[in-house]
Amino acid sequence: xxxxxxxxxxxxxxxxxxxxxxNLQAIRxxxxxxxxxxxxxxxxxxxLARYVGWGDSALLRLLNGSKELSQLLTxxxxxSLRGSSLNAHYTAxxxxxxxxxALSFMGFGASxxxxxxxxxxxxxxKSLMPNSFSADWAEVELDSxxxxxxxxxxxxxxxxxxxxxxxxxxxxxxxxxxSNVPFGDYGVVKRELPSFLRKSIHDFFFANTVSL
Numbered sequence: 379x380x381x382x383x384x385x386x387x388x389x390x391x392x393x394x395x396x397x398x399x400x401n402l403q404a405i406r407x408x409x410x411x412x413x414x415x416x417x418x419x420x421x422x423x424x425x426l427a428r429y430v431g432w433g434d435s436a437l438l439r440l441l442n443g444s445k446e447l448s449q450l451l452t453x454x455x456x457x458s459l460r461g462s463s464l465n466a467h468y469t470a471x472x473x474x475x476x477x478x479x480a481l482s483f484m485g486f487g488a489s490x491x492x493x494x495x496x497x498x499x500x501x502x503x504k505s506l507m508p509n510s511f512s513a514d515w516a517e518v519e520l521d522s523x524x525x526x527x528x529x530x531x532x533x534x535x536x537x538x539x540x541x542x543x544x545x546x547x548x549x550x551x552x553x554x555x556x557s558n559v560p561f562g563d564y565g566v567v568k569r570e571l572p573s574f575l576r577k578s579i580h581d582f583f584f585a586n587t588v589s590l
Contacts, residue, residue: 381423381531383506389471391428394436398444401437404429406450408527418530426527429500431459431466438463455523462521466499469558474506477556486554487511494518495557496542496587501528503556504535516552518542541566542583547590555590559583 383389391397404426411418418426432438441447441459448456481487491513495503498517507513515535519525525539538545543566559580566582 379420380534381420381427381501381505382509383427383471383502389428391430391468394434394440397430397434398437398440400425400428401430401432402444402447402450404527405447405523408523408530409450411530412526417533423531426531427500427502427505429524429527430468431499431521431524432463433466433468451523458521459523462524466521466524467558468499469502471502471506474503477503478506478508481554481556482508482510490514491553492516492551493554493556494547494552494587494590496555496583497557497559498528498537499524499558501532501535503558504532516547518545542586549590552590555587557583557587559587 391400407418407422407425411422430437432441438460441463451459487508487510489512491511493504493513493515495501495515495517498504498519501517504515504517515532516538517528517532517535518538518540519528520539520541522539525537528535529537529539560583561578561580563578566579
C-alpha cells in the first residue's frame with residue numbers, strides 16, 4: 379500500500395545531525411527490505427519517508443565524513459548521492475498541501491487523473507495527494523538509492539529510476555504534472571526539444587513536461 383501523509387501534517391526533521399541519522403536509517407532499512415524481496419510495512423514506510431537526500435551542505439559534509447556510509451554503499455551509489463546533492467532539496471509539506479488545495483479548487487480530482495512527477499525524490503507530492511483524488515502516477519527519480527526508497531513508499535506507482543530526458547513517455551497521456559523540479563544553469567541532451575530549451579535544467583523540465 380502507498381504511504382500517505384495526513385493533509386495537515388508537518389514533517390519536523392530537526393538538525394543536520396538528526397537529518398543525517400534519518401537518512402542513514404532509511405538507506406539501511408531500504409537495503410534490508412530490498413535484499414529480502416518484500417514490501418515495506420506502514421511503520422517502515424514512516425521511517426523511509428523521512429529521507430531528505432543530501433542537498434544541505436552540512437549533510438553533504440557529514441556524508442563525505444561517514445565511514446558507515448562508505449561501507450554501506452557501493453562506489454556508484456556514493457557517486458550518485460554526491461551528484462544528486464545539487465538539487466536534492468526537501469519541499470515542505472505545507473507548500474505541497476497548498477498546491478493540492480489550489481488544484482482541488484481548479485476542479486482536479488473530480489474524475490480519474492493521470493499524473494506525472496518528473497523529479498519525485500521520495501514522492502512527497504504523491505504522499506500528500508488528497509484522498510478524494512483517483513489517479514495513476516508516473517514518478518521519475520534519477521538517483522538510484524532515492525528511487526529505491528520511492529518504490530518502497532509507492533508500490534502502486536510506475537517509478538522510473540533514470541534521468542527524465544531518457545524516459546520515453548507517450549504524448550498527450552498525462553492530465554497533470556506536479557513537482558519541485560531542479561534549477562540550474564546546466565544543460566540536458568534531448569534532441570526533440572529546441573536547443574534554447576535545453577540550456578538550463580529547469581527550462582528543460584518545464585518544456586519537456588508541457589510537451590507531454
